[in-house]
Amino acid sequence: MINKASIFDLTTIEIEQFLAEWGQPTYRAKQIETWLYQNYADSASVMTNLPKSLRQKLAQNYLFEVVTPHVVVDSTDGFTRKSLFKLTDGREIEAVLMRYEKRQTLCISTQIGCAMGCPFCATGQMGFMRNLTAGEIVAQVLHYARQLSQEKRHVTNIVFMGMGEPLANYAQTWQAIRRLNDSSGFNLGARHMTVSTVGLVPAIRRMSKEPEQIGLAVSLHAPTDELRDTLIPINKRYPIAMLMDALRDYIATTKRRITFEYALMDNLNDSDEQADQLADLVKDMLCHINLIPLNPTPDSPWSGSPDERVYKFRDRLQTAGVPTTVRVRRGIDIAAGCGQLHNAHANRVVAK
Ligand code: SAH
Ligand code: SF4
Numbered sequence: 001m002i003n004k005a006s007i008f009d010l011t012t013i014e015i016e017q018f019l020a021e022w023g024q025p026t027y028r029a030k031q032i033e034t035w036l037y038q039n040y041a042d043s044a045s046v047m048t049n050l051p052k053s054l055r056q057k058l059a060q061n062y063l064f065e066v067v068t069p070h071v072v073v074d075s076t077d078g079f080t081r082k083s084l085f086k087l088t089d090g091r092e093i094e095a096v097l098m099r100y101e102k103r104q105t106l107c108i109s110t111q112i113g114c115a116m117g118c119p120f121c122a123t124g125q126m127g128f129m130r131n132l133t134a135g136e137i138v139a140q141v142l143h144y145a146r147q148l149s150q151e152k153r154h155v156t157n158i159v160f161m162g163m164g165e166p167l168a169n170y171a172q173t174w175q176a177i178r179r180l181n182d183s184s185g186f187n188l189g190a191r192h193m194t195v196s197t198v199g200l201v202p203a204i205r206r207m208s209k210e211p212e213q214i215g216l217a218v219s220l221h222a223p224t225d226e227l228r229d230t231l232i233p234i235n236k237r238y239p240i241a242m243l244m245d246a247l248r249d250y251i252a253t254t255k256r257r258i259t260f261e262y263a264l265m266d267n268l269n270d271s272d273e274q275a276d277q278l279a280d281l282v283k284d285m286l287c288h289i290n291l292i293p294l295n296p297t298p299d300s301p302w303s304g305s306p307d308e309r310v311y312k313f314r315d316r317l318q319t320a321g322v323p324t325t326v327r328v329r330r331g332i333d334i335a336a337g338c339g340q341l342h343n344a345h346a347n348r349v350v351a352k
Contacts, residue, residue, distance in 0.1 A: 006135030007036065007062040008142070011175075012184050018061075024054060030184065032058070037179075037186045040146035063088065066139040073334045080331030082341075083143070087112075087136060091129060094341040095140040095162050097147075098330050104148055105157040108140050109341065110173050111164025116198050117233050118219075120263065122297040122335075122342035123163045131169040137176035141186065158188065161196040161217070163341045167203035174210065181212055190214050196261065201238040201246045208250040217259040217290070218247065222269050223277035231269075240281070248285065257286045263294045263339070264305035264313060275313050279320035289317055289324040295337040 010018075015029040031049055035041040042065060044050075044058035067085035070092075074081050081097040096107040114121070115128035140162075145155050158180065160166040166173040177193060179185040194215035197204065207216065220240075222228035228235040247258060260282060264270045282289070291314055293304035305313070310326055317324040331337050 004061065004063040006066045006133065006139070007032075007058070007064055008066055008135035008138040008179070009133055009175075010062075010135075011179070012182070022054070022057060028054065033184050036142070037184075040142050040149060042142075042146065063135075066135050067093070067143060069143065073336070075331045075334050075336065080334065080336050082331060082334050082336035085140065085143070087132075093132065093136075093140075093163055094336075095144070096331060096336045096341070097144050103156045104144075104153055105159060106141060106144050106155055107159050107162045108137060109162035109164055110137055110160055110166040110169050110176075113342075114164045115168065116165050118198065118231060118339075120231060120265065120294060120297060120300045120302055121339040123339070125297065125299045126342045131172055132164070134172045134175035134179065137173065138179050138186070141180060145186070155186075155188065156192060158193045159196065159217075160194065161338065165198055165200070166195045167197045167200045167207070170203055170206065177212060177214060194259070198232055198234055199238055199243045200234070201242055204243075204246045204250055208253040213254070213256065215259070216250065216256070217261055218243070219263075220260045220278075221263050221265075223274050223281055227269060244281065244285075247287075251286045255286075257288060260287055260289045261292060261338075262289055263292045264310055265294045265302040266305045266309070268302055270305040270309050270313055272312070272316055275316040276320070279317055279322050282322060283320065287323075289322055290327050291324060292327045292338055293329065295329070295332060295340050297340055297342075 012029055012033065015032055016026050019028050028050065035047045041047060044055045044064060047055055067087060069083045070086050071084040072081065079099045083095055085093050087093065091112050093109045093112055095109055098105045109132060111131050112129035113126045114123045116124055118124040141155060141158060148154060160173060180188050180193065181190050190212040194217050196217040196219060198219050221231050225235060225239045228240060251258060291310060293310050294302055295304065314324045314326055329337055
């Protein structure tokens, strides 16, 4: 592990502080941040409006290469790109770029592995290694921003739906969101970011008090505790009624619409009766349901519902008055779809 702090972990005030300690004027902070977050600089040496001695000192004291891409795969249609990044401790994470006609959406990781152990999810199947730092989260975004800028394109949306449970790494995820949202940082509107959670009730309550207007998506996947207990082990601690209470309060406080994610699994959670139970559960809430046919993962015994079932389930919810859409499957041929992110070398710490 390299012991230098990452420059992307620092807030404006922290940058100003070290500059003050180095006897540098405060305005240098703005210059450095412009290089990092508007020009996507990946080294101090390119910061040509800073004195050479300051550039050298920055390079000596702070780490700029926090995530290093070492495998990149593009889907055959060319719209989805998955990058495997190596971190400074040799561990690896994945993040995905999805291109649409007018949008470029990033799916970003917040942890290496995940402790929640949902059996249908490839990240859950690999277990938990560690939390990512705010800088490692931010650096994934800047990597893609740098690539897209070569095509004169921008990152328009960020979803925290990659590896890990963002709300189990609350402090670092939130610091990253602030850096990404901050006008002196990446300056992306909070409404263009969405955090997806398995349903950690205390963290959802905490999130409702944050000033940033981030979107919230909740992975529901089952309308009853009996079934949800088997798909999402943490449901035993935060059962559906408790989760729904927290979400009702969240909506009342924030006045924001939430999204429920529901992965349709063949003959498991996709019956008409379950659609009706789901509609009952959410019918008076300011929400939207996003149906995702389950993507295949190595150790999962379940498979995705056939298209006909998916559309029938959607129609039944819509008839009951619940706004429902089917998520377009992306990047399945490169295992970059929802819940497919993992890596075979996760436990191997590569010597540096
Ligand atoms: N830990 C968070 C965010 C990461 S997972 C969460 O669980 O919400 C992002 C989304 O992918 C979640 O809705 C998750 O339930 C879903 N997912 C996981 N495995 C999947 C699979 N095999 N097929 C489809 N969606 C899956
Ligand atoms: Fe973790 Fe989300 Fe996967 Fe569950 S679905 S194991 S919470 S990443």
